Structure formats: structure tokens, C-alpha cells
Amino acid sequence: MTTTTTDEQPTSVAVYPPHPRLVNPEGREKPWVSSMAEYEALYKESIEEPSRFWTRMANETLSWDRPFSQVSQGSLKDGDMAWFPDGRLNVAYNCVDRWASKDPSRVAFLYEADEPGQATKVTYGELLAQVCSLANVLTSFGLRKGETVAIYMPMIPEAAVAMLACARLGLVHTVVFAGFSSSSLAERVADARARVVITADEGLRGGRPIRTKAIVDEALKSCPDVEKVLVFRRTGNESVSFSAPRDVWWHEAVAAQRPYCPPVPVSAEDPLFLLYTSGSTGKPKGVVHTSGGYLLGAGLTLKYVFDIHDGDVFCCTADIGWITGHSYVVYGPLALGATSVIFESVPTYPDASRYWRLVEEHKITQFYTAPTAIRALRRHGDDFVTRCDLSSLRVIGSVGEPINPEAWSWYNEVVGGSRCAVVDTYWQTETGSHVITPLPCATPAKPGSATFPFFGVELAILDPTTGVELEGDDVSGVLAIKRPWPSMARTIAGDHKRFLDTYLNPYPGYYFAGDGASRDADGYYWIRGRVDDVINVSGHRMSTAEVESALIGHKAVAESAVVGAPDELTGQAICAFVTLKDGFETTDVLKGELVKEVRTRIGPIATPKTLILVDELPKTRSGKIIRRILRKVVAGEADQLGDLSTLSDPSILDVLITKVAAAL
Ligand code: 6R9
Numbered sequence: 001m002t003t004t005t006t007d008e009q010p011t012s013v014a015v016y017p018p019h020p021r022l023v024n025p026e027g028r029e030k031p032w033v034s035s036m037a038e039y040e041a042l043y044k045e046s047i048e049e050p051s052r053f054w055t056r057m058a059n060e061t062l063s064w065d066r067p068f069s070q071v072s073q074g075s076l077k078d079g080d081m082a083w084f085p086d087g088r089l090n091v092a093y094n095c096v097d098r099w100a101s102k103d104p105s106r107v108a109f110l111y112e113a114d115e116p117g118q119a120t121k122v123t124y125g126e127l128l129a130q131v132c133s134l135a136n137v138l139t140s141f142g143l144r145k146g147e148t149v150a151i152y153m154p155m156i157p158e159a160a161v162a163m164l165a166c167a168r169l170g171l172v173h174t175v176v177f178a179g180f181s182s183s184s185l186a187e188r189v190a191d192a193r194a195r196v197v198i199t200a201d202e203g204l205r206g207g208r209p210i211r212t213k214a215i216v217d218e219a220l221k222s223c224p225d226v227e228k229v230l231v232f233r234r235t236g237n238e239s240v241s242f243s244a245p246r247d248v249w250w251h252e253a254v255a256a257q258r259p260y261c262p263p264v265p266v267s268a269e270d271p272l273f274l275l276y277t278s279g280s281t282g283k284p285k286g287v288v289h290t291s292g293g294y295l296l297g298a299g300l301t302l303k304y305v306f307d308i309h310d311g312d313v314f315c316c317t318a319d320i321g322w323i324t325g326h327s328y329v330v331y332g333p334l335a336l337g338a339t340s341v342i343f344e345s346v347p348t349y350p351d352a353s354r355y356w357r358l359v360e361e362h363k364i365t366q367f368y369t370a371p372t373a374i375r376a377l378r379r380h381g382d383d384f385v386t387r388c389d390l391s392s393l394r395v396i397g398s399v400g401e402p403i404n405p406e407a408w409s410w411y412n413e414v415v416g417g418s419r420c421a422v423v424d425t426y427w428q429t430e431t432g433s434h435v436i437t438p439l440p441c442a443t444p445a446k447p448g449s450a451t452f453p454f455f456g457v458e459l460a461i462l463d464p465t466t467g468v469e470l471e472g473d474d475v476s477g478v479l480a481i482k483r484p485w486p487s488m489a490r491t492i493a494g495d496h497k498r499f500l501d502t503y504l505n506p507y508p509g510y511y512f513a514g515d516g517a518s519r520d521a522d523g524y525y526w527i528r529g530r531v532d533d534v535i536n537v538s539g540h541r542m543s544t545a546e547v548e549s550a551l552i553g554h555k556a557v558a559e560s561a562v563v564g565a566p567d568e569l570t571g572q573a574i575c576a577f578v579t580l581k582d583g584f585e586t587t588d589v590l591k592g593e594l595v596k597e598v599r600t601r602i603g604p605i606a607t608p609k610t611l612i613l614v615d616e617l618p619k620t621r622s623g624k625i626i627r628r629i630l631r632k633v634v635a636g637e638a639d640q641l642g643d644l645s646t647l648s649d650p651s652i653l654d655v656l657i658t659k660v661a662a663a664l
Pocket of ligand 1: 277323403426428430513514515
């Protein structure tokens with residue numbers, strides 16, 4: 001145990017050193033990094049001798065068509081950073097050909113379809129042929145290097161094939177999550193100026209069909225520039241509309257093409273993809289990632305953070321429509337020649353054992369999911385997990401939001417059997433790959449802390465008002481990064497000024513992440529949530545995540561979301577929304593207990609002034625709680641909720657507004 005003193009930290013936090021079976025494996029290769037001393041030496045080299053470090057990493061990890069002579073140029077101050085600027089490579093060649101030529105029978109993707117028991121394999125040899133044929137189809141559409149293709153597909157291997165076919169030709173892809181509405185899709189297709197959309201007839205999730213092609217048809221009514229829609233047949237439902245010559249069946253087009261297509265070498269700085277992400281206001285931003293730096297970041301982080309070795313089976317449950325799916329379902333695993341699971345279904349179909357059966361069946365060695373899924377599954381009880389054989393697991397990861405210590409412990413003990421490493425990875429669409437993360441065989445974990453920076457990432461904690469860097473340990477402020485790293489976003493498509501204004505101008509010379517963070521007495525980093533999620537009660541800064549974590553410590557609580565409500569006396573007051581686990585009833589006694597739980601766990605300063613029990617919290621389709629909506633509702637601004645396109649179930653709003661009105 002260790003004791004920390006920052007007032008925002010719990011007074012004592014358990015520390016979990018890496019399990020001995022990970023550090024000293026028997027009958028397996030040694031871990032890439034097996035001690036803190038090794039991590040520190042590599043980290044130091046990455047900061048003090050960046051040219052040497054990145055030259056070695058870039059040459060070890062990637063295959064270059066033309067070697068680079070310079071590692072990086074440009075600065076955060078000027079927003080003109082570039083990595084390996086005179087190097088040339090092809091991303092699809094790196095992800096597919098290298099492994100197919102060595103061993104075509106090596107498995108690239110294990111595809112777990114929506115219905116259990118239908119898993120199929122795609123080998124690197126098969127993947128190469130599929131990517132090449134599809135690239136030839138795209139060429140036949142008249143597409144040339146630098147043009148953008150939109151991809152709106154379910155979680156099937158063909159979605160990855162589509163991404164890689166673009167990469168093979170130097171085309172820029174923009175994947176739009178297939179849960180987005182037609183209007184959101186239209187907005188992105190238009191902003192990206194895509195002339196071609198790749199989609200499927202229908203998707204399947206949890207046994208229910210999704211009208212994918214119909215949504216595309218609707219979206220394209222307002223996108224007159226789209227000339228071709230390539231349609232993969234997923235369900236074969238004959239009622240799906242199809243209008244030639246705009247619409248082309250994938251299987252017919254591919255059958256007409258030769259399964260080889262030479263890769264087009266591109267500059268390391270040529271864009272690989274755009275990925276739209278919501279800003280705090282206004283229209284979504286098309287974050288631009290490059291070919292060289294991004295691929296290196298995705299591959300290198302995966303290798304070190306999940307300790308990937310030959311023969312491992314890696315499973316990331318994120319949809320390819322998000323950055324996590326890009327970096328850790330497709331590009332990271334393939335850059336290493338690893339086997340990656342593509343999971344089409346949902347964690348509770350046909351029951352809450354689905355993930356764990358998947359682990360058992362495919363002998364998954366590393367598993368990566370989001371706290372929201374962990375909490376949801378915890379709510380169903382341990383039996384769904386413990387009935388499965390999870391002994392193949394070594395590293396289990398978490399991403400997307402702060403993981404509360406209770407969910408961390410459940411993940412560690414029940415899923416990991418207290419014999420795996422839990423890696424809480426902090427990063428963003430804009431960072432491209434992990435920036436703060438433990439290394440599984442080296443870093444002693446503290447539940448709820450993303451721990452230490454990845455190689456080459458120089459962190460700073462800034463005073464939010466003055467922008468002054470807070471030196472030393474035991475400090476809190478906003479998180480910033482002091483120097484460029486290879487996989488960082490370079491710009492926002494068509495709006496470099498917005499890129500500068502959002503990330504680089506707020507604190508000149510730094511990349512501003514938009515998150516609050518502290519560095520504790522041991523130098524561990526704790527992400528406190530978006531800076532707009534921090535509540536200020538009577539001049540005391542409170543992290544919503546901390547109050548949420550206290551609430552979830554109560555046995556009745558499934559999930560919680562905490563926001564600041566305007567308060568005449570204290571500036572802001574804490575307003576907590578809570579959903580209960582199955583079997584618990586909403587009573588005033590229970591509400592009182594929950595408030596008490598927070599008071600005892602954190603202190604009277606954190607007492608929620610209002611506590612509202614609800615059936616559902618507003619969430620994005622990727623499962624993040626949308627606190628912005630809660631903030632607006634408690635501020636009496638339910639008529640100004642703004643862009644609701646990411647809200648997965650808008651029908652919950654009316655009940656929410658009524659409950660808040662009754663409670664406040
Ligand atoms: C990868 C991804 C980024 C935001 C980020 C932060 C939150 C992500 C986290 C985390 C605490 C972690 N976030 N990982 N917060 N601990 N391990 O999620 O990208 O969708 O762009 O979200 O998510 O607030 O700023 P993205």
C-alpha cells in the first residue's frame with residue numbers, strides 16, 4: 001500500500017505489481033519490457049535521444065519503401081509538425097503483404113459473427129487477395145491517390161478490407177460508425193467530399209437487423225457528389241433497395257478483378273484517414289491521421305502495452321467506427337502481424353457470457369474493452385464470467401473513460417482471476433494511440449490511474465487559468481503534452497485554424513488534451529475527466545469521476561453520472577444521476593444511503609445536493625455517458641440540448657427532464 005496526499009486522491013490506494021507469471025513466463029517469450037527500470041531506460045532514451053530512439057523503432061516496426069533521413073520537424077507552437085517527412089511506405093503493404101509473404105496461412109482476423117458458433121478465419125494470404133481485388137475495384141471507379149472514400153459498414157472483416165484497399169492506393173478513408181443516423185452520415189460524407197461510399201445491405205446486432213443500405217440511401221439524397229455505392233452482401237435480404245449504375249454489388253465487382261494490385265508508396269505524411277469526432281460545440285471535426293507516424297504509434301503501443309508475441313490472439317471489442325477500432329482492431333494488430341478478433345455482436349447476446357465464451361473459444365490472450373461494458377457486465381453478476389475458462393488471458397485493457405476502482409477491481413479479480421495485468425489506457429482520437437498507460441509486465445498498477453506516459457510522450461500539468469506548468473509531484477490541473485509524438489493528429493480536414501484553436505493555441509507550445517489530471521506523490525497520472533466535467537463547489541474543485549466512483553462503491557449502484565448544477569450559494573452543486581442494479585428498489589432510504597456513501601468515501605464537500613434515480617443514462621452509441629445533456633437539463637436548459645446526433649436512445653429524454661424537474 002502507498003499513501004498519497006493530494007486532497008483529490010483517496011488517502012490510501014492499493015498498488016498491484018505485475019503478476020509473476022507475466023514477468024517470468026514459462027515456455028513463452030520474455031516480455032518486451034519486464035521491469036520499471038527497463039521502462040524508464042527506454043522512456044529516457046525516447047525523450048533525451050529522440051532521433052536515435054525513433055529511428056530504431058520506425059525501422060524495427062515498419063518496412064519503408066524509401067528510408068527517411070530525418071525523424072521529425074516542426075513544433076507544437078507552429079502546428080507544423082511532421083514525422084519521417086522524406087520517408088515513403090505503403091500502409092497496406094506493411095499490414096498485409098509482409099506477413100502474407102512469410103506465412104500466408106497465419107490468421108489475420110478471427111471473425112465472430114453476431115450469431116454465436118459461426119466464427120470464421122481470414123488468413124493473411126486471403127486478406128492480401130481480398131484487399132488487392134477491392135483496390136482494383138476502387139481503381140476501376142476512377143479513384144486516385146489522395147481522394148477520400150467513406151466507409152459505413154458493420155463490424156465484419158470486409159470493413160477492414162475496405163480500409164486496407166484504400167490504404168493500398170493512397171486513398172484516404174473516413175469510416176463512419178454504422179450506428180450514426182443518415183443525417184450524421186450525410187454531414188460527414190459531404191465534409192470529406194467523398195465520391196464513393198462502401199457499405200453493406202444490412203447489419204446484424206444482437207439478432208436484430210440494421211438497415212444499413214437504407215440509411216446510406218437516405219443520407220445520399222443530400223450528397224449529390226457521390227457517384228458509386230459499393231454494397232457488401234451481409235444478410236442477403238432481397239428487399240434491400242439497389243439502383244444501378246450508382247450501386248454496385250461488392251461480390252460482383254470483386255469477381256471481375258485480379259487478386260493482385262501493386263501497393264502505391266506514399267509519403268509518411270500523406271493522410272491515411274479522417275475520423276470525425278464531436279467537439280464541445282458545433283459540427284464534428286474530421287481529425288487527420290498520417291500514414292507513417294500513425295501506423296508506427298498504433299503498432300508500437302499495441303506491442304508494448306499488450307505485450308504482443310507470435311501466436312497471441314488479441315481482441316478489442318471497439319467498433320471500427322471509432323479510433324479504438326482503427327488503432328487496435330485493424331492497424332495496430334496488422335502492423336505486428338498479429339491475430340485480431342472482429343466481434344460483430346453485443347456483450348449481452350445471447351446472454352452476458354458472450355465476451356467470456358469468446359475468450360474461451362478463441363483462447364484470447366489480450367482483451368480490450370471499455371469501462372461502460374465492464375460496469376454493465378458486473379451488474380449481471382459473476383456467474384456469467386466464472387463459468388468460462390479464461391486462463392488464456394494475460395493482459396486485459398480498459399479505454400474510453402476513467403475506470404472507477406470498483407469496476408477495475410471486478411475486472412482484475414473476476415475477469416482476470418487476479419493473474420492478469422489490467423492496463424488502463426488513456427488516449428484520444430487526436431492522439432492516435434495510447435499516451436498514458438501501464439506496461440503490463442513492468443508497471444505496478446493503481447486502480448483508476450492510467451499510470452505513466454508512453455515512450456516519447458512528455459506530459460505536463462498546467463494551471464488551467466495561468467497556463468503555468470506545475471512542477472513536481474502532487475499537483476492537479478489540465479493535462480498537456482510538451483512535444484509532438486508520431487501518431488498525433490496533424491490537422492482538422494479543411495480547417496487547420498480550428499485544429500490550432502482547439503489543441504495548440506489554448507496553451508502555446510503545448511498540446512491541450514481537454515482533460516483534467518493530477519500527478520500524485522508517486523508520479524502516477526490520474527485523469528479527472530474532461531475539464532468541462534469538473535465541478536467547482538464553494539471554490540473546491542471536484543472531479544465528477546470521483547463522486548461517481550464513490551457512488552458505484554455502493555452495492556445497489558450500477559452506474560452513475562455526476563454534473564454540476566448552478567447553485568446560488570456555492571456556485572455549483574453536485575447533482576448525481578444513478579441507475580440501480582437488478583433487484584434494488586428506488587426508496588428514500590436507499591437515496592439517503594447513497595448520499596451517505598459519498599460523504600463517507602470522499603467527505604462532506606462531495607455531498608450530492610440532488611440525487612436522481614433513473615432507468616437509463618444518456619449515452620453515445622459507443623457507450624459514453626453524455627454529461628453535457630445532464631448539465632443542460634439540470635441547468636433548466638432542456639430546450640437548448642444542441643446536437644443530439646450521438647445520443648443512442650433519444651426516447652429517454654422526456655422521463656429524464658420530468659424527473660429532474662421534480663427533484664430540483
Ligand atoms: C480512445 C478514446 C477521448 C476522451 C479523453 C478522455 C476519455 C479515454 C481514458 C479516458 C480516463 C482513460 N478517456 N481513455 N479517460 N481514462 N483510460 O476514447 O478516444 O473517443 O476521442 O475519447 O476519452 O476524456 O479525452 P475518444
